[in-house]
Amino acid sequence: MLPVQNIYWVLRHGRSKANEAAIIVSTLENGLKPEYGLADAGKQQAEAAGQLMLQQLQQQGVPLGAVQVYSSPFSRTAETASIAAVAAGLDPAAVQLTPLLRERCFGAKLELTCHQNYCPAWEGDAADPDSKPCGCVDGESVQEVAARLRQLFQELEQQHEGQHILLVSHGDTLSILQATFHGTCLAQHRQYGLGTAELKQLNGSGGSRQAIAARIAEPRAAAESAVAASAEAVCMPELVQTAASS
Structure with a gap:
């Protein structure tokens, strides 16, 4: 793959109504509903991020x-992108929506349940990034999310050159993206968790831009050939509130 031609930024959505209700909203069907959009605090966060x-x-x-x-x-992400774009002096009509940035689907079993159910899902990720969240066969593994993000990255590199590209997405999606970007074992993606409306520029620390492009192009980083033996940390309630995927 060609060297990375663009600068990438990531922005997690602002505080959402799902965050305030402490529930998981991860399917496309529910995620598109306005009742799961931004809370008032999230709108303020999105403006500040822009x-x-x-x-x-x-x-x-x-x-x-x-x-x-x-x-x-x-x-919740479309609203965040629009508000942040206006605050940054950009045209909100130019925001491009792509399902490749959608939330990681946690499966029907976990949908609309308490957000503390992220904890066992993340423990499963740390043990095996190929595993489905809590065994939900209709949910997405970390590897599956990473695959669609590599596809997105490759498409953007083909379409743009010398651009600053802001990717507005969700907690798990963006932590997996960053792990992929930096060549980190996907089992450890939670170390890249973002707070609501947290903005970050991906500057390619730890390697050249060409090396980063190669990492993203690979279907599996070499470091992931050995599956993590166990989850390294217990998911605490306060962690869920500040860094939950929804």
């Missing part, structure tokens, strides 16, 4: 014409 991105772009001397925004189609 202002922060504008400030950082200005500090780097990046013209707004060199910025592209892609978002998950879920209501």
Whole structure:
């Protein structure tokens, strides 16, 4: 694959109504519903994130014409992308929705249940990134999410050159993306968890841009050939509240 031609930013959606209700909303059917969009606090967070991105772009001397925004189609992410775009001086109508950035599906068994059910799912991830969340056959494994993110990355690299690309998505989706981007074992993706409306520029630390592109292009990083023996940490309630995927 060609060297990375663009600069990538990630933004997790603002605090959502699902966050406030402490439930998992991970299917496309439910995620598109407006009743699971942003809470008022989340809208304020999204605006602040857009202002922060504008400030950082200005500090780097990046013209707004060199910025592209892609978002998950879920209501909470689409709203976040639109609000942040306006705050950053970008055209919200130019935000492009892609299902490749959608939330990781945790399966019908966990859908609309208490968000503390993320804990056993993440423990399963740490033990085996090929495993389905809590054994839900209709849920997505970490490997499956990583595969669609590699597809997205490859498509963006073909379509753009020299652009700053903001990816607005969800907790698990973005932690898996970052693990893929940095060549980290996918079983350890939770170390890249983001808070609501947290903005981060992926600067390729730990290797050249060409090496990063190669990592993302690979179906499986070499480090993942050995499955983690066990979850390294117990999921605490406060962690779920601040870094839960929904």
